[in-house]
Amino acid sequence: MSAAARLLLTAVSLLVLVAVWQVAALWVASPLLPGPPAVLAAMVRATETGALPTNIAITLGRVAASFLIAMAVGSAIGIALGRSVALNELFGPWVVVLLNLPALVVIILCYVWFGLTEAAAITAVAINKIPNVAVTMREGAAALSRDLDEMAKVYRLPWSRALRHVTLPQLVPFFAASARSGLALTWKIVLVVELLGRSNGVGFELQTAFQLFDVATILAYALAFTAVVQLIEVGLLQPWERRANRWRR
Amino acid sequence: MSAIAIDIGEKRYPARAGAPARDIFRAFRLDIASGEFLVLLGASGLGKTTLLNIVAGLDREYRGTVRFDAGGGAGAVAPRIAYAFQNPRLLPWRTVLENVALPLPPGEESRRRALAMLEEVGLAELAPAYPERLSLGQQRRVALARAFVIEPEVLLMDEPFVSLDEVGAARLRDLLRRLLAGRPATVLFVTHDSREAVELASRIVVLEGTPARIAHDIGLHLSREERAAPGRLEELRRALAGAAG
Numbered sequence: 081m082s083a084a085a086r087l088l089l090t091a092v093s094l095l096v097l098v099a100v101w102q103v104a105a106l107w108v109a110s111p112l113l114p115g116p117p118a119v120l121a122a123m124v125r126a127t128e129t130g131a132l133p134t135n136i137a138i139t140l141g142r143v144a145a146s147f148l149i150a151m152a153v154g155s156a157i158g159i160a161l162g163r164s165v166a167l168n169e170l171f172g173p174w175v176v177v178l179l180n181l182p183a184l185v186v187i188i189l190c191y192v193w194f195g196l197t198e199a200a201a202i203t204a205v206a207i208n209k210i211p212n213v214a215v216t217m218r219e220g221a222a223a224l225s226r227d228l229d230e231m232a233k234v235y236r237l238p239w240s241r242a243l244r245h246v247t248l249p250q251l252v253p254f255f256a257a258s259a260r261s262g263l264a265l266t267w268k269i270v271l272v273v274e275l276l277g278r279s280n281g282v283g284f285e286l287q288t289a290f291q292l293f294d295v296a297t298i299l300a301y302a303l304a305f306t307a308v309v310q311l312i313e314v315g316l317l318q319p320w321e322r323r324a325n326r327w328r329r
Numbered sequence: 330m331s332a333i334a335i336d337i338g339e340k341r342y343p344a345r346a347g348a349p350a351r352d353i354f355r356a357f358r359l360d361i362a363s364g365e366f367l368v369l370l371g372a373s374g375l376g377k378t379t380l381l382n383i384v385a386g387l388d389r390e391y392r393g394t395v396r397f398d399a400g401g402g403a404g405a406v407a408p409r410i411a412y413a414f415q416n417p418r419l420l421p422w423r424t425v426l427e428n429v430a431l432p433l434p435p436g437e438e439s440r441r442r443a444l445a446m447l448e449e450v451g452l453a454e455l456a457p458a459y460p461e462r463l464s465l466g467q468q469r470r471v472a473l474a475r476a477f478v479i480e481p482e483v484l485l486m487d488e489p490f491v492s493l494d495e496v497g498a499a500r501l502r503d504l505l506r507r508l509l510a511g512r513p514a515t516v517l518f519v520t521h522d523s524r525e526a527v528e529l530a531s532r533i534v535v536l537e538g539t540p541a542r543i544a545h546d547i548g549l550h551l552s553r554e555e556r557a558a559p560g561r562l563e564e565l566r567r568a569l570a571g572a573a574g
Contacts, residue, residue, distance in 0.1 A: 231412075241431075
């Protein structure tokens, strides 16, 4: 199937979803299930006051900060564990514990210990994501080619050049996998963190709308934010992955 | 004076997963003269690759010493070592040019040297290509270029022309001789092909048995004409095959 045909199919599928939604809204005829026009109106209203773009920008800032921290720290831990059997035996169980700790517990503990601050919020999201990244990167690091390692050693590549040219390129697929699942996880947790302890951002706005039972605003924020995240995936992550993979046949 | 003095007291692979422990070398000595082209000949599994890895410093789990003497008197200085592996071991995510420039310090000067090297092996027009698009013979040429670009004092080669057709292998042997004429190096070359050994070597060491010992140590001082004459080579090869039993 050509790219254009696939795009058309996706558009049709989404249009059908909107139609189903419209029919359901007409059927229920309640303010608790507003139809697409009502949600669009709420979206326009929130955009005109500047609340929607501002809050989305604030939330995206938090997503970016915690995502970058989680990727950097998680990759470092994962690579270390994947390359050293001893380290993995020592600290592998810690990763499993962290992996199974509920996100909510981490968020509450961060707020209790570090106060209701921006740093606590970002730390909480990052900690939730770090073990996922570490587990994926550990797999990648354990599968690194010994042959290329030996080549780098014989030709006496300095540590930094070996990392850049030999090690990291082998980890690109694992990096891409954890970035993709990471972005999805991060922005969901950021909303919870905002709901519990921040006074701005999409999560905070959702809570306000929840208290007013303003379902149209809730859906307006949700849809706008989903669209932005999807744009990042298509506009940023996918081109980067294509670039990193251009050597493949 | 020898460029490389190998003295291995003991090298063994411990028993692992059902395979019994194996003694590879015991009280093994080999001195290689500066500028020599030494071919290690023997059946597979004897420890020829292990020996190269020990000389390269990749395998340190043995008892014994490997000493280098660059000829400058300061014997402690490790020589520049290049290693052409059995597989080309190129970085598939870097272009041919980047692969050749890899062992050099980054910079414009290195790119120029790498490109000149590629020209010498006849692959300049493939500089921007990625290695997986190249044939095996071309990849081997790139690996040769990467080995020679650092102007090695010691060149280790582990069956670098295996699994090529005879014409391709012969062309690569020619290329190797040409490169060595321009940049003399002490070569340690592993193969199980006695024809290849006779064609390239200035000295052939035949390994046998477990632990491996030197069964024959033959100096070959042939002129270019003698090497070019197929009859003479065939005669030597047969003698060698007979000697190696």
